[in-house]
Amino acid sequence: MLDVGCGIGGNAVYLCVRGLGVEGLAPDALQQERFIKNTNSQVPFYLTRFEDFPTSRSYDLVLFSESSQYIAVDDLAQGAARLLSSGGYLLLADMMRSDGEYKEGIFSNCHVTSELQATLVQARFNLTKTEDISSQVAPTIDLCVDNFRTFGLTTVKYIANVVAIAKRYGVRKASRTEAPNALPPLYTIARLAFKRWLEKPIIEELAARAIFESYLCYSIQLWQLSKGV
Numbered sequence: 001m002l003d004v005g006c007g008i009g010g011n012a013v014y015l016c017v018r019g020l021g022v023e024g025l026a027p028d029a030l031q032q033e034r035f036i037k038n039t040n041s042q043v044p045f046y047l048t049r050f051e052d053f054p055t056s057r058s059y060d061l062v063l064f065s066e067s068s069q070y071i072a073v074d075d076l077a078q079g080a081a082r083l084l085s086s087g088g089y090l091l092l093a094d095m096m097r098s099d100g101e102y103k104e105g106i107f108s109n110c111h112v113t114s115e116l117q118a119t120l121v122q123a124r125f126n127l128t129k130t131e132d133i134s135s136q137v138a139p140t141i142d143l144c145v146d147n148f149r150t151f152g153l154t155t156v157k158y159i160a161n162v163v164a165i166a167k168r169y170g171v172r173k174a175s176r177t178e179a180p181n182a183l184p185p186l187y188t189i190a191r192l193a194f195k196r197w198l199e200k201p202i203i204e205e206l207a208a209r210a211i212f213e214s215y216l217c218y219s220i221q222l223w224q225l226s227k228g229v
Contacts, residue, residue, distance in 0.1 A: 005067020008034035058085040068094045069110045077123035090223040102215035125223040137218040
């Protein structure tokens with residue numbers, strides 16, 4: 001079995017303990033270090049992107065556990081077909097866009113369900129089982145939002161306070177030099193950065209549950225590669 005986007009080894013440890021053969025793949029060197037430590041160097045790890053993974057081996061199952069959204073649908077389908085043995089399985093567990101009109105925002109990198117399925121069918125995969133667990137996943141999104149309110153917004157407010165202090169200091173300093181409308185460069189840069197990069201993501205993060213329920217789902221799908229491919 002090949003665990004694509006294996007992270008720090010949670011799935012690999014679980015599978016290995018149960019006597020299943022598994023190998024991990026990820027392009028992150030920090031994850032590689034943690035993966036090797038967590039698996040006691042007992043599970044092979046490949047430091048590479050899935051798209052660039054060269055191997056002459058074939059696998060009975062290729063697993064994408066919350067990693068499929070980072071790989072283009074064509075690369076995912078063709079790569080899995082190339083690595084699987086005839087009749088092998090592709091297991092996906094991830095958030096997906098049930099509404100293809102949702103094209104911008106924090107979840108816009110998730111695959112459109114219909115597009116993903118059409119691409120896999122074209123690559124000669126057959127859907128054998130699917131389960132929608134959106135209702136079970138939704139509370140986890142609430143937890144993430146709560147953590148963001150507690151820690152993320154606190155950091156943003158702290159930065160805003162620092163900028164406000166810099167602004168007041170700059171105005172006082174400017175008044176002595178008879179330029180009452182002048183603002184310190186730090187304030188100007190920070191204000192522009194917030195408007196450009198932070199404001200919209202913060203708003204979307206706080207509305208993550210509503211966005212998820214309106215446009216996305218969390219699906220577990222088991223696909224089988226046609227025999228003889």
